[in-house]
Amino acid sequence: MRLSDTIEEFIKTMMREDQEACELKRNELAEYFHCAPSQINYVLSTRFTPDHGYSITSQRGGGGYVRIVRIQASRVDRLTYYLNERIGDSIDEQRAQIICRQLKEKGTISDREAEIMSAAVSRGALGVPVPEDLKNVLRARILKSMLIASARQRPAAPDSGAGEE
């Protein structure tokens, strides 16, 4: 069995115990498996991607960590679909807006979230001197990042009024 597979298993076992998230120390894990620390990154980047239903956050420096969060199973397929089929490496403004609207109508994201996402990929926001092609690449990256971030969290509560002040 490959080391990567062993490490993958190990992490998934941790995951099973902690249910929806687990935290690990990259260097400790590397030492435990007698491998280079970057091996851990390899495993994470090949087996714990959003497509696989995971999202990673980390922190460097003293007390650093790597946190792996499981994306709810019910959302993985749809997320994968959006990330790969609908968005891909490049997307124009109009199609991006449509996606935001659809996600809102399906209740995947709230009205506010849809507005925020739309705004982030709007012509206005990206009105900076770079070629249109590049803007579309940017749109794709930004939109995907936002979707992954929203999938990582608990589902959107249908937003109603109320707030501070």
Added chain:
Amino acid sequence: MRLSDTIEEFIKTMMREDQEACELKRNELAEYFHCAPSQINYVLSTRFTPDHGYSITSQRGGGGYVRIVRIQASRVDRLTYYLNERIGDSIDEQRAQIICRQLKEKGTISDREAEIMSAAVSRGALGVPVPEDLKNVLRARILKSMLIASARQRPAAPDSGAGEE
């Protein structure tokens, strides 16, 4: 857990008791946590800056102290302030992230929205071949667009744990 985080927590707890302000003795606190006094300054300068919504005043010499005051402003003032002063025409990733976190703590945006905004201006999302300066200009434009979009909507419903940590 990191010492800095522990100290941050400690101060925030003091803060909660005393409501909007608290006063501490730098050396006492350092001794209490068995650390260098300058560690306290580190915590203050990384977690209690005006950007984080706090203002610090201090006095040296006998009977010296450090006083931490929470800044509060109306929603409209805050939005104007954020748009013009804090973000401006260009902003780096870290500062953008702090703004998202602070808006969340203030309850202006939800946890999910904070994650989404953070993701939109993250290094990952903007990881495209353009010079760093331009990325910061983009960050500013994107973040401002999102803020304006969220302000146009009804206030965020606190979607989870809510409140500042």
Added chain:
DNA sequence: CAATTCCTGACTTACTTTGACCAATAAGAG
């Protein structure tokens, strides 16, 4: 044997902690 996947190490970036030295203030001495 070509393509893919796996694994490593050198280099980079990010965050934390400490310590040596500096600056301000209060309190007491002259």
Added chain:
DNA sequence: CTCTTATTGGTCAAAGTAAGTCAGGAATTG
């Protein structure tokens, strides 16, 4: 009242800790 001196807090740079990136070599697979 002025001049020390003890008592605080501030600054900054260096060392410490930990994760990320990337190019390339090794192993596996078709």
